[in-house]
Amino acid sequence: MKIEAITLREIRMPLVHFFETSFGRTTDRAILLVTLHGGGLNAWGECVAGENPFYSSEWVDSAWVTIARFLAPAVLGKDFSTARECPLLLAHVKGHRMAKAAIENALWAAEAEEKNVPLWKLLGGTRRQIECGVSIGIQDSVEQLLEKVETELAAGYRRIKVKVKPGWDVKVLERIRAKWPAILLSCDANSAYRLDDVEHLKRFDEFHLLMIEQPLWNDDFFFHARLQEQIKTAICLDESIRHARDAEAALQVGACRIVNIKVGRVGGFSEAIRVHDVGSAHQVPVWCGGMLETGIGRAHNIALSTLENFRLPGDVSASKRYWKQDIIEPEVEVSREGLINVPDSPGTGYRVREDLIERLTVRKEVFGCR
Ligand code: OSB
Ligand code: MG
Secondary structure, eight states: OBOOEEEEEEEEEEEEEEEEETTEEEEEEEEEEEEEEETTEEEEEEEOOBSSTTSSSOBHHHHHHHIIIIIHHHHTTOBOSSGGGHHHHHTTSOSOHHHHHHHHHHHHHHHHHHHTSBHHHHTTOOOSEEEBOEEEOOOSSHHHHHHHHHHHHHHTOSOEEEEOBTTBSHHHHHHHHHHOTTSOEEEEOTTOOOGGGHHHHHGGGGGOOSOEEOOSOTTOSHHHHHHHHHOSSOEEESTTOOSHHHHHHHHHHTOOSEEEEOTTTTTSHHHHHHHHHHHHHTTOOEEEOOOSOOHHHHHHHHHHTTSTTBOSOBSOOOGGGTOSSOSEESOOOOOTTSEEEOOOSSBTSSEEOHHHHHHHEEEEEEEEOO
16 A cells, blocks of 8 residues: 555544543543555554553553654655555654554555455454453442443353452452352453562462453563462463563563453554464463454454464453444444454455544544645
8 A cells, every 4th residue: 555645533432331440430532543545545543542641651642643743754655565564664663552553553454455355364363253251340339340240241251351459359359259150250450559469469369360460560570470470360461561572571581371462552463463473482372452442443453363372252342332333334243152253354344434433533634645
């Protein structure tokens, strides 16, 4: 694709239900979307940065200026024979991986369209169905949480992950296990604990969790390795893994036994595939994380999840869990067996609803000539 123009926009979408983690509650999402225009094609990418720099340092406004000032100019007018050429053109910018991923992933979608192949095949995937789990946020009461768990299990989801923080952990896990002793259950702390909490974290072992995700600092491996030596529950790293080299280092020092891959967090599909391959080389399973994406990001997560080593249910769930109306057609649906059937059509397999997106747009800037 030759990139003739780029549209950068912010849309606003209210969540069906608030989503709360140890770092805060979200009720309305601000989402940055990138559209690459070229050769009569519009290719879409979603930037997964949040409304604030609380999950990681990137957020919507930092991604906006980084794309506007540095990333868009670096790719504008360029003729790509493959999306794999993209990372090198953006490498002079340090960090800002979510901003970069929005552009690179749109290029992959364009390449799949142009080559008339499904995106998942272009990425090297093999799975025709992917296994789905859900991430359930902190609720106003334990009863409310148990109701949510019940609903998601009835819908067929294969793994329940609950958000935890000090004061919302052991008592919550106890109640879930009392009701459902055998379900695949995990928890995600989003960096809410410190190494001093080791005695407390040891208590999680009795719940036979599939994993505990990111218990300690967002930028750490070393102390996670010290923690992993002392607890039985497998640690899964999310925030700490920024690229394949991080994954290699984390696995070499024993900081985790499972890796969460978010394509935005690692800077795009090329790097996500490399992180996946590091997991394979270490015989460590990976799974696909989520960032409360709209259908555009969700479709990209589905394609990525078809790679061989995505061996555990991901946080990729149905559109309707988050949105009254998603911006793709058809919406992402999950079967009673907790599976998503991966589309066989060229590109992502989902149509972007450009008219709806236009109505949801609160700011827009076009680079190049349209
Ligand atoms: O840590 O996995 C996380 C949402 C926002 C920020 C961080 C995380 C999450 C989730 C939601 O857990 C996953 C989803 O999109 O369903
Ligand atoms: Mg997480």
